[in-house]
Amino acid sequence: MEETTTVQPRKDENVIYVGKKPTMSYVLATITQFNNGAESVILKARGKLISTAVDTAEIVRNRFMPNCKIADIKIKTEELTSEDGSLNKVSAIEITIQK
Amino acid sequence: MEETTTVQPRKDENVIYVGKKPTMSYVLATITQFNNGAESVILKARGKLISTAVDTAEIVRNRFMPNCKIADIKIKTEELTSEDGSLNKVSAIEITIQK
Numbered sequence: 001m002e003e004t005t006t007v008q009p010r011k012d013e014n015v016i017y018v019g020k021k022p023t024m025s026y027v028l029a030t031i032t033q034f035n036n037g038a039e040s041v042i043l044k045a046r047g048k049l050i051s052t053a054v055d056t057a058e059i060v061r062n063r064f065m066p067n068c069k070i071a072d073i074k075i076k077t078e079e080l081t082s083e084d085g086s087l088n089k090v091s092a093i094e095i096t097i098q099k
Numbered sequence: 100m101e102e103t104t105t106v107q108p109r110k111d112e113n114v115i116y117v118g119k120k121p122t123m124s125y126v127l128a129t130i131t132q133f134n135n136g137a138e139s140v141i142l143k144a145r146g147k148l149i150s151t152a153v154d155t156a157e158i159v160r161n162r163f164m165p166n167c168k169i170a171d172i173k174i175k176t177e178e179l180t181s182e183d184g185s186l187n188k189v190s191a192i193e194i195t196i197q198k
Contacts, residue, residue, distance in 0.1 A: 047150060048147070050149055050150040050153050051147050051148075051149040051150055051190065054190045055190045057174060058176045062176055073174065074172075075153050075156060075172065075194070076157070091153040091154045095174070
């Protein structure tokens with residue numbers, strides 16, 4: 001595996017946190033990351049927004065980057081402290097898309 | 100499209116379609132499948148219900164079956180014909196839990 005010495009963005013920089021904006025915002029953010037030279041992009045989302053992350057990955061793959069692949073999907077449980085101090089568990093997903 | 104007939108039928112028996120019932124219904128359905136001898140259970144969900152499928156898998160793993168593992172997670176796009184005849188695309192997830 002030979003690679004040129006172009007600056008390799010660290011993995012952390014390629015994380016996109018999926019929130020409450022329209023899905024296409026995250027699609028655009030993902031495409032932009034790839035256009036900026038990222039080899040992979042990780043979409044992270046929690047709770048109800050998990051479906052938006054899946055939508056984002058599917059739209060990127062089906063409509064914009066037919067050659068990319070879903071390299072990995074992880075699910076986990078995260079603990080969040082809410083404003084009143086109580087501890088809430090919430091499911092989370094991490095979808096790794098590879099160029 | 101050729102498909103072997105050996106693998107499919109068995110898998111189908113262990114599929115749980117995640118819908119709009121409370122999450123614990125699907126947790127219970129999953130545990131029941133395992134108690135009935137299933138080696139693996141596949142949770143399937145579409146659209147907004149994807150997060151419920153992830154919640155189900157996480158609750159099964161964290162609270163009831165600490166030794167089970169998430170063997171596979173697939174995402175895809177399905178086409179649905181709505182009542183007025185128009186074609187809608189919807190994301191879907193399949194989570195395979197193994198005993």
